[in-house]
Amino acid sequence: MPDIISKDGSINADNWTVVARPAPGDSLDLPEGPVLIPMDLWIAGQEHFSGRTDVGVWLESHDEPEALDGLVNELPVIAVNFPKFSDGRGYSIGRLLRERFGYQNELRAIGDVLLDQLQFMKRCGFDAYALREDKDASKAAACLNFFSNSYQAATDTDVPLFRRRAS
Amino acid sequence: MYVYDEHDRLILAERVAQFRDQTDRALAGELSEDEFLPLRLQNGLYVQRFAPMLRICVPYGMMRSGQLRRLARITRDYDKGYAHFTTRQNVQLNWPALEDVPDILAELAEVEMHANQTSGNCIRNTTTDQFSGVQVDEVVDPRPYCEIIRQWSTFHPEFAFLPRKFKIAVNASEHTDRAAIQVHDIGLQVVKNDAGDLGFRVHVGGGLGRTPMVGPVIREFLPEHDLLTYLEAVVRVYNRYGRRDNKYKARIKILVKALSPEGFAEKVEAEWAHLKGSPTKLTAEAIERVQAYFTEPAYETVADQSDALAKLRFENKAFDNWVGRNVDSHKKAGYAIVTLTMKATGTPPGDVSDRQLEQIADLADQFSFGEIRVTHQQNVVLADVRQDQLFELWQAIIPMGFATPNLNTLTDIICCPGGDYCALANAKSIPVAESIQRRFDNLDFLYDLGNIDLNISGCMNACGHHHVGNIGVLGVDKKGEEFYQVSLGGSSQHDATIGKILGPSFAQEDMPDVIEKIVDVYVKNRNDEEEFIDTYRRIGIDPFKERVYA
Numbered sequence: 001m002p003d004i005i006s007k008d009g010s011i012n013a014d015n016w017t018v019v020a021r022p023a024p025g026d027s028l029d030l031p032e033g034p035v036l037i038p039m040d041l042w043i044a045g046q047e048h049f050s051g052r053t054d055v056g057v058w059l060e061s062h063d064e065p066e067a068l069d070g071l072v073n074e075l076p077v078i079a080v081n082f083p084k085f086s087d088g089r090g091y092s093i094g095r096l097l098r099e100r101f102g103y104q105n106e107l108r109a110i111g112d113v114l115l116d117q118l119q120f121m122k123r124c125g126f127d128a129y130a131l132r133e134d135k136d137a138s139k140a141a142a143c144l145n146f147f148s149n150s151y152q153a154a155t156d157t158d159v160p161l162f163r164r165r166a167s
Numbered sequence: 168m169y170v171y172d173e174h175d176r177l178i179l180a181e182r183v184a185q186f187r188d189q190t191d192r193a194l195a196g197e198l199s200e201d202e203f204l205p206l207r208l209q210n211g212l213y214v215q216r217f218a219p220m221l222r223i224c225v226p227y228g229m230m231r232s233g234q235l236r237r238l239a240r241i242t243r244d245y246d247k248g249y250a251h252f253t254t255r256q257n258v259q260l261n262w263p264a265l266e267d268v269p270d271i272l273a274e275l276a277e278v279e280m281h282a283n284q285t286s287g288n289c290i291r292n293t294t295t296d297q298f299s300g301v302q303v304d305e306v307v308d309p310r311p312y313c314e315i316i317r318q319w320s321t322f323h324p325e326f327a328f329l330p331r332k333f334k335i336a337v338n339a340s341e342h343t344d345r346a347a348i349q350v351h352d353i354g355l356q357v358v359k360n361d362a363g364d365l366g367f368r369v370h371v372g373g374g375l376g377r378t379p380m381v382g383p384v385i386r387e388f389l390p391e392h393d394l395l396t397y398l399e400a401v402v403r404v405y406n407r408y409g410r411r412d413n414k415y416k417a418r419i420k421i422l423v424k425a426l427s428p429e430g431f432a433e434k435v436e437a438e439w440a441h442l443k444g445s446p447t448k449l450t451a452e453a454i455e456r457v458q459a460y461f462t463e464p465a466y467e468t469v470a471d472q473s474d475a476l477a478k479l480r481f482e483n484k485a486f487d488n489w490v491g492r493n494v495d496s497h498k499k500a501g502y503a504i505v506t507l508t509m510k511a512t513g514t515p516p517g518d519v520s521d522r523q524l525e526q527i528a529d530l531a532d533q534f535s536f537g538e539i540r541v542t543h544q545q546n547v548v549l550a551d552v553r554q555d556q557l558f559e560l561w562q563a564i565i566p567m568g569f570a571t572p573n574l575n576t577l578t579d580i581i582c583c584p585g586g587d588y589c590a591l592a593n594a595k596s597i598p599v600a601e602s603i604q605r606r607f608d609n610l611d612f613l614y615d616l617g618n619i620d621l622n623i624s625g626c627m628n629a630c631g632h633h634h635v636g637n638i639g640v641l642g643v644d645k646k647g648e649e650f651y652q653v654s655l656g657g658s659s660q661h662d663a664t665i666g667k668i669l670g671p672s673f674a675q676e677d678m679p680d681v682i683e684k685i686v687d688v689y690v691k692n693r694n695d696e697e698e699f700i701d702t703y704r705r706i707g708i709d710p711f712k713e714r715v716y717a
Contacts, residue, residue, distance in 0.1 A: 088328025092406050095325055116206055123324035146185040149178055151318040158446050161174055162453035
């Protein structure tokens with residue numbers, strides 16, 4: 001079973017399966033255990049999936065999180081795919097899910113997740129990271145915590161440094 | 168200028184430690200070349216034609232004398248004893264060793280300097296007018312806003328991997344635009360509305376490179392306190408919708424064009440509606456705190472020295488030339504703004520030796536309250552010089568090579584490092600600049616020609632800003648041979664214009680002749696005091712074409 005890293009850097013066993021989008025015409029086959037399915041398929045089957053604690057969604061980096069407005073907290077896990085670590089759209093998606101749509105449950109980074117981007121993911125609301133398998137998970141804690149302060153507000157703090165300086 | 172507090176120092180120290188760890192992991196093979204690339208770029212580190220190149224950030228161009236001395240020491244200890252002033256008001260080292268870079272960054276951090284976000288697909292150094300705070304016609308000093316933007320954009324977690332690089336410039340002068348804001352991803356013009364409130368006119372989507380564009384206005388008036396929330400909305404829209412499939416279509420200008428400026432503005436307004444009331448909205452206290460670092464230095468009460476200067480200028484033609492060209496008027500009586508030109512013929516534009524860096528530091532201490540500004544024209548400004556010390560200063564800088572009295576003339580050339588140094592370049596640029604400087608070595612003739620911007624880039628990336636030169640020169644590669652394409656009529660002022668291509672390109676050795684013919688057409692056609700750009704706009708490109716290709 002692969003590992004998942006939490007925002008405190010701890011490494012835990014993980015049993016969620018990311019289900020790929022079925023080919024056109026094929027139906028969605030769900031394996032045993034908790035699953036993450038493409039966002040639009042969950043929305044299409046909402047009456048079926050809503051409230052289930054073993055079915056979450058994943059978003060592609062070009063997906064619009066606006067589609068989940070009002071539904072987010074019916075999901076136990078939302079994952080955002082980083083198809084390439086240099087694709088930064090997922091950071092905006094994370095902030096929107098948390099700050100605009102009020103998502104409270106687990107927000108997971110999947111795909112090309114590397115050590116040096118964890119700090120940004122954490123600040124943008126991600127609290128679980130499926131680190132790429134060839135990377136050394138034991139270094140995640142250090143990489144999550146290089147910085148003890150930051151200038152701007154984000155998901156982790158809504159108080160920018162200029163407001164803390166003033167007080 | 169801005170001084171770090173304990174928060175700034177802590178964040179920078181943590182950054183230095185982080186990059187040291189990243190470099191160690193890269194050297195140990197734990198990071199692939201591809202994975203290390205954006206990390207080192209966001210620390211200003213390129214791997215260039217002969218060696219890595221380190222681009223050191225000079226926020227909005229300002230430095231203290233102590234910082235210059237540290238730079239001088241670094242160029243001696245880690246490089247070949249010289250540095251290069253860039254067209255983004257930064258400083259580059261051309262020969263550092265990769266494994267030394269963490270130590271260089273540690274040395275820079277001791278004097279509150281760094282290389283953060285000087286490259287990579289993130290928000291770069293915010294630039295502004297080098298005469299900020301001392302010129303007569305500005306709405307308000309723009310530097311505090313630049314510092315506020317610097318802090319907001321530093322390690323912004325949402326915007327570390329944008330589709331492409333992102334540059335912001337701020338201008339506050341009503342009549343000039345030395346920051347060229349309309350050819351930036353975001354250009355902010357400080358304005359006052361009818362009610363007397365401060366704010367910004369916001370241009371988005373200007374830029375040079377392959378698809379040069381003048382940035383359209385997407386908001387006529389943005390209240391001062393809304394600066395950061397609005398910037399966040401603009402950059403978020405870009406981060407989400409900017410193209411990532413083709414690096415040549417990834418700048419925000421392409422998105423603005425695709426959506427139309429109105430369509431883009433609507434998307435930004437919709438996003439901003441959610442953000443404008445957030446805690447990122449600036450407070451009066453926050454702005455005042457930063458403004459307090461940009462107060463006036465301890466000016467002495469001295470009168471304007473008009474008569475004494477007039478006498479000296481009358482007696483000494485060379486001094487007269489220098490004052491006429493390289494000295495500008497100051498808002499404070501008895502003071503003047505001096506530009507030290509780094510454009511002596513025979514030296515690459517913007518290059519300075521370690522010794523010269525120290526000389527500039529000494530001059531700053533002696534004549535200008537210990538501060539200097541780097542300009543995007545690759546010169547250095549002493550912003551607060553007493554008029555009664557101008558003659559002494561001038562005499563001091565002649566042997567240093569900083570007194571070439573050619574500011575804003577044809578030989579005050581903006582020029583990228585070009586094919587001699589840069590891996591991206593198609594053609595050399597420095598030898599072209601030098602051959603033109605040699606051809607136009609007669610000062611009286613240069614002064615008669617007046618203000619002409621001649622800008623040279625060695626490739627489409629346009630680091631030499633050729634599109635907005637009154638005369639622009641672009642190096643192109645044709646089947647392995649270097650040629651030069653000429654454009655006319657560009658401007659980066661308030662009337663920003665992209666130059667028009669004159670016609671087929673030229674061989675390097677023909678360039679001085681070509682420039683001479685262009686200048687000749689101007690001289691024959693100008694009315695009275697008309698500047699080159701105005702004559703060009705009146706008569707159009709055809710007379711130039713006919714003469715050059717005759």
